[in-house]
Amino acid sequence: MGANIEESQSAESDRNFISKQSIALKEAKETKYWLKLLIKSEMMTEAQVRNILDECEQLIKIIAKSIVTTKAKLGK
Template identity: 65%
Template sequence: MKDFISKQQIALKEAKETRYWLRLLIETEMIEPEKITKLLDECEQLMKILAKSIVTSKQKLKH
């Protein structure tokens, strides 16, 4: 279970980095925001899922 939590934390970190780069593309106007908005939204949703999964996994580990 600890290994699973570790993998989830790595995935969350990677999702946060992806969000950073997507936002940077928008801020620097390298790509039209309309083209990235859906990707950014999906990234945010994945981050929420991963964060909740980490919390749930840690709770199960305690019991």
């Protein structure tokens, strides 16, 4: 996720930025899945994972908003 966000900061175009951010969004959602799986498999408690899961949710919202804003800029 972080590598794609970093790459998007030096994107060659708005479309390239959206592409990199979209990949980061998918990675963030995958991370959320794995965190939930840690809880369901009882490898970690919800209390142990809660803060990281909350941060992941916040990142998902930020990345999604960034994509929406850039698409609006392009007139899509």
